[in-house]
Amino acid sequence: MTGEQIIFILTALFTLGSGFMVVTSRNLIHAALWLVSALFGVAVTYALLSAAFLAVVQVVVYIGAIAILFIFAVMLTRKDMRDQGPQMNSNWWFGALLSVLVFVGLFFLLQGWSGMSRTASAIPAGFDAISELGDALISPDAYVLPFEVASVLLVAALIGAVYVAAFNRK
């Protein structure tokens, strides 16, 4: 077992454990903070894959914006931070079944995939991942269309939010 594998297993356990705590923790703020640590674990996984840009964006977007938004929403909407009711509803068996099926399906799908047993080829020296990514996002034969569609969607959401906030006051 190499050092990288040990770090990966620790990170994966940390991420999964935090994810488990998110859904079982009774205190909503604690759940949100566990979510932060789960997201941080994902960022570490990206860093292990030499995707430094994705790792940092994960921290900026998910921890810096989305998790903070979650915490704000919880604080502004709840009077009592402890959740009193039962944590499962009567459909729990259906959810469990679905997640087991998805897990088994993914497991067998990945088992049959040849990439599973191959070791990743080393990244050549001087390979600039971030400029490759930038080129791919704006070159017509790569991802320019999805990129532009996503930005138009975001602008539409932004204008919608401003409209709701500014003109709905009666």
Add this chain to the structure above:
Amino acid sequence: MSFWNDPLKIAADWLMGILTGWGMPEIAAQILIGFLGIFVLVALLMVLDIFLVWVERKVVARFQDRIGPNRLGPWGLIQPFADIIKLIIKEDTTPGGADKVVYNIAPMLSMMSVLILWAVVPLAPRIIGVEDLNIGALYIIAAGAIGTLSIIMAGWSSNNKFALIGAFRQVAVMVSFEIPMLTMLLIPTIFAESMGLNAIIEAQDIWFVWLAPVAAVIFLIAAIAELGRAPFDMAEGESELVAGFNTEYSGMKFGMFYAGELLHAFTFGGFMAILFFGGYRFFGLEQVSAFLAIAIIVFKAFIGYWIIMWVKYTLLRIRIDHMLGFNWKFLTPLAFVLLMVTALMNALLRDTSTWIYVSGMFLSNVAVGWIALEVARAYSRRERQKVEGAKKVATT
């Protein structure tokens, strides 16, 4: 390559030789040396932090026409150590109903969010924390996100309304000022064609402040807001909120927030120097010796820190709605326009001579800033007339 040019590499090689000589496997020795490097950097920063307390108190005193600490040691230099002893022996209180774990983690996260910034700071041409990290500029914002988190954790877990209000205000400030800051980080990125801080420094044959003075000013404003220092310190607002998010903290836990804030201010002074004032470069002196390069960047960081202090002790606190309005209605649009103009000018002037490039950049930057100020002035004149009626201001 002599010791004076690349001390870290020589020291690491020397240690490596000793450790492998003792029969340690090479990978373990490498990890140990890595940890040792981090430890030395953090230890030096913490010692620097102790003296920053003294610097800050002395400078405030000068701005307020006082003398400052002057009893312990020459010029009061031993005062911070007395402060530390006091902080350590103070009772460590936890308010009733506080969320203990979160309450105790928050000060650590706050200090950590500052210390991890130094992982990307290039101290000298070959002394860099993480080498070849080509996303240094984004990393600054990511560390700021962790700082935001620590503040909201502190405010919420204290079980105190003042602390919570302070945390809300501070988070509102940090989340909104992150946008002009990130935009301004992109301007040196355009000039240097890289996000790595070392590449940005190496591209500064001419300091970027001459190419983009308005961008440097906006970055400074956003940095002060990110630090939560006056005039953007409504999170502390001692006249209304006791001490804001750190109201309930005592002893060394409070000390962590306080020391973290000082080191944060110094660090952003350093980032000002790196992004706009040439970092460790000073007329080729940085090539003479790595230690000289470190001295240059620390000196420049202290100048940036001094400017931040100057602003803090000169200006009054701004009301929160004014501050958010200032950010969203003035600073953010200005930052976006500035970024677009800079990118366009860069595309147009790229192949011209250095002098045309620099003067074109400088003029377009100043023009954008001037137009923005004129628009803001016309708008505020109109608003003032609405409130005061059509009263003329000293025209007759």
